Amino acid sequence: MSAQNLLIAALVFMAGASAFSELEAQSGMEEAAAYDIGRADVERGRAVVVGVYAVPPGPDAGPGSPAISPQAGACFQCHGMDGKGDKAAVFPRLTDQTYKYLFDSLQDYASGVRQNAVMTPIAKALNDQQMRDVSAYYAAQKAADYPPVDRVDPQILQHGAALAAVGSATRGVQGCINCHGPDGVGLPPTYPYLAGQYARYLEGQMQAWKTGQRKGDGFGVMENIAKRLTDDEIHAVSQYYAAIRPRTVTPEKAEHQASTAPLPPTPSPSSAR
Numbered sequence: 001m002s003a004q005n006l007l008i009a010a011l012v013f014m015a016g017a018s019a020f021s022e023l024e025a026q027s028g029m030e031e032a033a034a035y036d037i038g039r040a041d042v043e044r045g046r047a048v049v050v051g052v053y054a055v056p057p058g059p060d061a062g063p064g065s066p067a068i069s070p071q072a073g074a075c076f077q078c079h080g081m082d083g084k085g086d087k088a089a090v091f092p093r094l095t096d097q098t099y100k101y102l103f104d105s106l107q108d109y110a111s112g113v114r115q116n117a118v119m120t121p122i123a124k125a126l127n128d129q130q131m132r133d134v135s136a137y138y139a140a141q142k143a144a145d146y147p148p149v150d151r152v153d154p155q156i157l158q159h160g161a162a163l164a165a166v167g168s169a170t171r172g173v174q175g176c177i178n179c180h181g182p183d184g185v186g187l188p189p190t191y192p193y194l195a196g197q198y199a200r201y202l203e204g205q206m207q208a209w210k211t212g213q214r215k216g217d218g219f220g221v222m223e224n225i226a227k228r229l230t231d232d233e234i235h236a237v238s239q240y241y242a243a244i245r246p247r248t249v250t251p252e253k254a255e256h257q258a259s260t261a262p263l264p265p266t267p268s269p270s271s272a273r
């Protein structure tokens with residue numbers, strides 16, 4: 001073990017707040033039935049992306065599903081056909097995001113666990129099958145380009161990089177890489193990628209956990225982390241992840257590395273989902 005790895009391990013131990021193994025267990029058997037990728041279809045997902053699922057107001061609108069016009073509900077208008085999203089408008093990138101994470105997010109918007117004025121009605125208008133299909137579609141998109149990296153004060157980037165790698169011992173926060181993988185590449189199936197995601201979006205999500213607008217992260221791991229970090233720290237780590245690009249590490253490789261790396265110590269979950 002290198003000196004840096006030892007340091008990381010020590011900080012992780014001190015933080016003692018990893019829900020890693022619980023989340024792994026949680027994403028096991030009983031959830032498998034709910035999101036079963038075997039029942040998802042990328043081509044049907046494409047129809048959802050162009051808004052074919054949407055029900056205009058009228059007799060076809062099912063009970064409980066708000067009527068969404070095909071235009072308003074078409075994912076591509078905001079996230080693009082390739083899932084690139086829109087940096088200026090703060091529409092997140094969905095390209096190559098993990099299938100389960102996308103599906104869970106749509107469920108969370110529909111149930112109100114995650115609140116957003118734009119996404120809540122859109123998710124409520126989707127049934128479970130459409131959520132599976134559209135999640136499979138975006139998870140299968142691999143090739144959207146990234147926008148040029150913003151010019152950011154190198155000191156802010158350095159601060160963000162340190163938080164990502166080792167967290168903050170004083171705040172009891174472990175390094176983001178423990179869950180989000182090397183290079184912010186994500187760890188399928190549960191942990192989303194952060195690398196190349198838009199900074200304002202990342203920052204907004206961490207603030208949403210602080211204010212309670214976003215829940216649904218198993219055992220409150222992210223809520224706990226966001227609440228411990230200062231606004232400056234959230235800003236720095238968001239800028240850092242927006243500036244890095246997943247290079248050689250694919251999610252599959254990251255998953256392999258994770259399964260061969262020592263697990264952080266088992267925490268006491270602060271809040272159940």
Ligand code: HEC
Binds near residue numbers: 049
């Ligand atoms: C009018 C613009 C708009 C449309 C149309 C739209 N989205 Fe979104 N989407 C957003 C915004 C804005 C967010 C960020 C919301 C937040 O802050 O939680 C978002 C977030 C998401 C997320 C969460 C991403 C993450 O990293 O957590 C998913 C998944 C998603 N959208 C899927 C879809 C799907 C599927 C459709 C089509 C059925 C769709 N969106 C249509 C604007 C849109």
Ligand code: HEC
Binds near residue numbers: 019164205221
């Ligand atoms: C113990 C594991 C763990 C650690 C450590 C961790 N995260 Fe997370 N993170 C998660 C999980 C799980 C989710 C998905 C939550 C959900 O499904 O709503 C997530 C989601 C996120 C998201 C939302 C991404 C999106 O597309 O909306 C952001 C932003 C984020 N984490 C940032 C960070 C940062 C920054 C750090 C380090 C300071 C960090 N995380 C450390 C587990 C972790």
